[in-house]
Amino acid sequence: MIDKLGSRHSRLVRNVALICAFCLVAMTVACARESGAPKNDRSIAEFFAMNTLMRIEVRGKEAESAIEAGRAEIYRLERLFSRTDPQSEVSAINNAAGKTWTTVSDETYFLIRTAEEIRVRTGGAFDITVAPVMDMWGFTDGLHRIPGDREIKDVLALVGGDRIVLEEDGNRVMLKSAGMSLDLGGIAKGYAGDRVLSILHDYDIESALINLGGNISTIGRRPSGSAFRIAIMDPEDRSKYLGTLAGADNHIVTSGGYERFFEKDGEVYIHIMDPQTARPAESDLLSVTVVGGKGIECDILSTALFVMGKDRAIEYWSAHRNFGLVLADSTGALYVSEDLEKAFTPTEGKVVTFFD
Amino acid sequence: MIDESSKSPKTNVCGAHGLKFCRADFILIVVLILAGLIPFAIGGLIRSRDGADGTAAVLTVAGTERFRCPIREEMEPVVYTAEIDGLEITVSVDSSGARITHSDCPDQICVRTGKISEAGQSAVCVPLRAILRIETDGTPAGSARVNESDTIDAVAE
Numbered sequence: 001m002i003d004k005l006g007s008r009h010s011r012l013v014r015n016v017a018l019i020c021a022f023c024l025v026a027m028t029v030a031c032a033r034e035s036g037a038p039k040n041d042r043s044i045a046e047f048f049a050m051n052t053l054m055r056i057e058v059r060g061k062e063a064e065s066a067i068e069a070g071r072a073e074i075y076r077l078e079r080l081f082s083r084t085d086p087q088s089e090v091s092a093i094n095n096a097a098g099k100t101w102t103t104v105s106d107e108t109y110f111l112i113r114t115a116e117e118i119r120v121r122t123g124g125a126f127d128i129t130v131a132p133v134m135d136m137w138g139f140t141d142g143l144h145r146i147p148g149d150r151e152i153k154d155v156l157a158l159v160g161g162d163r164i165v166l167e168e169d170g171n172r173v174m175l176k177s178a179g180m181s182l183d184l185g186g187i188a189k190g191y192a193g194d195r196v197l198s199i200l201h202d203y204d205i206e207s208a209l210i211n212l213g214g215n216i217s218t219i220g221r222r223p224s225g226s227a228f229r230i231a232i233m234d235p236e237d238r239s240k241y242l243g244t245l246a247g248a249d250n251h252i253v254t255s256g257g258y259e260r261f262f263e264k265d266g267e268v269y270i271h272i273m274d275p276q277t278a279r280p281a282e283s284d285l286l287s288v289t290v291v292g293g294k295g296i297e298c299d300i301l302s303t304a305l306f307v308m309g310k311d312r313a314i315e316y317w318s319a320h321r322n323f324g325l326v327l328a329d330s331t332g333a334l335y336v337s338e339d340l341e342k343a344f345t346p347t348e349g350k351v352v353t354f355f356d
Numbered sequence: 357m358i359d360e361s362s363k364s365p366k367t368n369v370c371g372a373h374g375l376k377f378c379r380a381d382f383i384l385i386v387v388l389i390l391a392g393l394i395p396f397a398i399g400g401l402i403r404s405r406d407g408a409d410g411t412a413a414v415l416t417v418a419g420t421e422r423f424r425c426p427i428r429e430e431m432e433p434v435v436y437t438a439e440i441d442g443l444e445i446t447v448s449v450d451s452s453g454a455r456i457t458h459s460d461c462p463d464q465i466c467v468r469t470g471k472i473s474e475a476g477q478s479a480v481c482v483p484l485r486a487i488l489r490i491e492t493d494g495t496p497a498g499s500a501r502v503n504e505s506d507t508i509d510a511v512a513e
Contacts, residue, residue, distance in 0.1 A: 046419075053480045053487065142462020214513035222509070233513040238470050239477075244508065254512040259465055289512055 043067045049074045050082075050189055052213025058200060059207040059223060066203035070196040074212075077195065080108055081188040083131065083181070090182055094131075098178030101167070107191075109171040111296070112164065115187055118300045119161040122316065126304035127275035129175070131183035132158045137280070139271045144262040146269070152278045159275055190299025193217040193251050197295070209247075214254060217295060218247035233258075234347070235286040235328060242287075242328055243346035251295040255302035256287030256328075274307050281307040284330055288313065291324035291340060298323065310335065314355055411475070411492045413454035415447055418485045425449040427490075440484045447488050456481065456488055476508065 043063035046055045054074060058067045082088045089108045096102045104112075115128045131140075132155050138144035147155075163176040175182070189212045197217050200208050208219040209228055218228045228247035234240040235258040245252055257270025257280070274281040288306040290298040301323065305313035310329055317325045317337050326344060327335040336344050338356040346352045415423040415438060423436045433450040435457075443460035453473030456466045459481050466481035466488075475492035 048482060048485055052482055209509055211510045214511070216510045216512050228509045229507065231508045231511045233511050238468070238513075239472065241508070241511070245512075247509070252512045256513075259468070259513065260463060 045071050047071060050078050050192065050213065051185075052189070053211075054213065055209075055211040056196065057209045058205050060200075060203060060205035062203045063205065066200050066205050069199050069203070070210075073195050073199055074192050077107070077188060077192050080105060081111065081184045083183050083185070090184055093173050093175065094181045097175035097180045101172040101174045104171050104173055106171060109166070109168075109173065111184055111187055111191055112173060112182070113166060113168075114296055115184070115300060116161050116164060116166070118297070118304065122301075122304040122308060124161070124276055125274075125307040126186065126300050127159060127161050128182050128184060128187065129159050129161055129164065129180055130273050130275045131181035132179065133273045133275070133278045134183065134271070135181075136278070137269065137271075137273070138262075139260065144264075144269070146264060156278050159278060186303045187296060187299050189213055189215050190251070190253060190295040190297070193295030193299075215295065215299060216247065216252040217250070219249055221248075232287070232289050232326060232328075236332065241347055242326070242334060242350060243344055243352075245289075245291060245326075245340070245345075246343045248343070250291055250293055251298045252289060252291050253295070253298040253302045254287055254289040255306045256285075257281070257283070257306075258286065272303060272306055283307060284309050285313070285327055286330055287328045289326040291326075291343075292322065318356075411490065413447065413449045414489050414491050415445075416487050416489070417445075423447065425454070427451065427453070438486070440486065443484055445481060445484050445486050454488055454490065455479065456486075459484060459486075477511075 041061060041063055042057070042059050043066070044055070044057045045067045046053070048054070054071075056067050056070050058070075060066060079085060079087065080089050083090050083094070085091060089102070089104045093102045093104065112128065115126065119125075119127050134140050136147050136151060136155050158177060158179045158181070163180065164182075165174045165176060166172075193210060193212055193215055196210055196212075197208075197219060200219055206220050207223065208217075210217040214233075216230050218230070221227055229244045230247045230252050231241040231244050232254055234242050235256045238258070255272065257268075257272050260271035262269050270280045272281045272283075273279065283306050285306055288302050290302045290305070292298045292301075305316060305325070305327075308316065310327055313325065313327060314335065317323070321339070324340040324343070325335075325337040326340065329335065332351070334346060334350050334352045336352055336354050338354050341354055411427045413425045413427060414421060415436065417438060417440055422438050425434050425436070427449060429451055431451050433448060435446060435448050437444055437446040437458075444458065445456060445460070445466075446458040448455055448457045453471045455471045456469065456479045459466050461481050461483035463483065466479050466486070469479035472479055472488065472490050475490050478487055478489040480487050
C-alpha cells in the first residue's frame, strides 16, 4: 500500500516536472515569435519614389493590403507627374510647349489648376513654370552654377503661370512658349499624401504614419492612444528640433532652404526660387511649416509662404485661417499661428510668439 | 499471496516500477530547459553585437544591409566605405553617433545631414539609394519608438 502511494507520488512529480519544462519551452518560443515578428495588424513599407524616401506605417485589419495599395498609388502618380520620365503626362506637356495642346488625365489637370489658383492667391510666390530657372541654376542635374544677369532676364520670359492655357472641357493643357516647362515637384508629394490617406481610409485603417520625404501625414493615434508626435527639424542644426506637433488626422509639411543649396565665394544659394526674380528666394525665414487637412495645399503653401517672407506669410494666414503655421526666422525666433497653441510644443529655450 | 507486480505488468523501460524518475527523464527535462533558454542566449548575443543597449549604426543600400556597427560608450571611430555602381559612400561611426562623411552623389544632402545619434534618425542619400540609420533594440527600423510619450514618431523637414 505504502509502495503504491509512493509510486503515485513519484508519477505526479515526474509528470509535473515534464509539463513545467514543456511549458517553459512553449512560452519562450511564443515570446520570441511575438517580439521578433511583426504583428498581424501592423505593416511598414519603405521605398524610394518621387526622388525621395517614402515610408508608410499602418495598423489595421487589412494593413498589408492597404500599404501595398498606397505604395502602388505613389508609383502610379510618379509615372504621371515626373518631369524626367519621358512617358509622363508632364513630359508630354513640356515637349509640346509653344506648339500644341496636350490632353491629360483628370488628376494632372487638377494639380495644374490647383497650383494656378494658389499662384494667384499668393501673388505669384509659387509657380510651377519655374522649372527652367531650376535648370539654369543647376538644381536639376546637380551641376550648380551662377547665371549672369542676361541669362536671368532671358529665362524670366519662360516663367509665369499666366502663360499656361487650360481648357477644362477635354482636360487640355498648353504652354504658350517653346522652352517653357512645368515642374510639379512642389506639389506632387502633397497630392500623394492626400491619395494615400484616402486609400488607407478605404481599408478602414485605424492608425497610420506616412512620411513622404519629410511630408508627414497621420491617421488616428498611436496604439497607446496618445497622439503622434511630429518634430519640426531645426534648420540651423539638423540634429535638433524646433519643437513638436501633435499629429491628428492631418498633414504637416515643412519647406526651407537648409537642405538643398550650394555655396560659392562665401554666398549660399538655396533651391527655393522666387519666380518673379528667377533667383533664389531672399526670405527672412529659415523654414515654414504648414499644418492642414489637404496635403496638396500644405505642400504648395509651405513653399509660397517661404518666398513671401514672415510678414506676408502672417498676413496670408490671417486672411485665410484654414491651416496652421509655424515660421522660423533667421534670428532663431518662432512665430506660430494661435490655432496651434495646444498642438505645438517648442523645444526648450526657443522664443515663441503666437499670432492671430 | 498475490504478487503486485504480476497484476501490473511493467511497460516502462525506465526503473523497476516504471513510475519513478529515471536517468532518461532527467535528461529529457534538462534538454527541454536548455531548449527554452536558447532564444534568450541568442538575444543576448545580438545585444552584445549591437552595443550595450542594442544601439547600432546600420547602412542599407537599395534595401540590403551593407554595414552594421555597434555604438558603445568607449570605442574607436570606425569608417566604412561602400561602393555602389562605381560610386562611393563613406560612413563614420563613433561613440556619439554616425554620419555620412562622403558621397559621390551630386546634391550632398546626405553629407549635410550631419551626425545622427538617436534611434529612428537617419541620413538618406537618394541618388545612391543609401540609408544610414540608428537602430536600437526594440526599435522598428526607420522609426522612433512608439508608445512612449517623449519619443518622436517622424520629423517634418
